[in-house]
Amino acid sequence: MALSRRQAGFLVRFAILCVIFYIPIAIPSIERVTVAPFTRGLASVSGAILRMLGQDVVTSGTVIRSAEFGVDVKNGCNAVEAVAFLAAAILAFEAPIRLRVIGAILGSIILEALNVIRIVTLYLLGRYHRDLFDMFHLAVWQSVMFGVAVLIFLIWTSRATKHAVAHR
């Protein structure tokens, strides 16, 4: 169970990249022009899907609401943290840079698509099963997002390793 040098190196790079990717969230002036517009876009897309599902919702900034219920998509609910986590893990891994960049971009798209499902289901839970909302909002969906991020990372590492062996 001893930690190999490669594993240790990976973990150090992963930790440093996590901190670097946290900067857009931490510095308000950067957050305003990067994360905030993205979060508003996410709320618009989620609102549009809810309307397609027959929900009478309006979107205003990061808020999706109807007469019965409303959600405000904030940092922590926009999956930027899961994307940062996944990108840090993929970019920290020893693989050709092209594979890392492609993996990080594709993985981020998958996570954000899943996050739209999260927002839509949380709205629906809040409206129809208010008693379950907090548990799903806090624990279930956040754990699922990071679980899926790790799965994407594992799938990517197995492919990247095969690719590296094939091209050796």
Place this chain on the structure above:
Amino acid sequence: MLWRIVRLAIGLAAGIALWWTCGDVWNRALAVMTQPLMKLDRRISAGDLVAVGHTIVVQPTRDTMPMATIPADQMTFNVILLVGLFASNRAPFSDRNMKAFAIAFAIVLLLQPIGVFLSIESTYANQQGVWSDQHYGDAAARAWINAEIFYRLIGMFGVVFGAWWMVAGETISAFRPRRK
């Protein structure tokens, strides 16, 4: 990979059940383990930590600080991901995996008091009105809130991933020793 996904889903469900049922008991232990950390900062060292349901209440023993309530359950649900990740490993009930899980579980649980301490500092630095202004400068208040948000958004899951990787990473094909 499909079986890994199934095992992960079952593990996450088991983790949620564990976190939900043991939350209050664990909060009491967490309050006891976090208490010594309060001595690190004189501004809040007069606070006694008392677990109340899903929260930890900071009760002042002297008239030098206000009371605060910390949503401690929000600092502990990273165990759900930990259970899910170890359940996703091949042969999850093997001695090897269970031993690795016990080590990673201990690492994650021992780091949770640090998360609670960050949340307490952030609360006192930013949410206690005049008291916060009098006892924390702008830079300190920003530093504590950033430390708390970093821990809650990324750090607590990064710790789980790191602990899992450290003790189970060798089972992942990419990190198996290369054959010569």
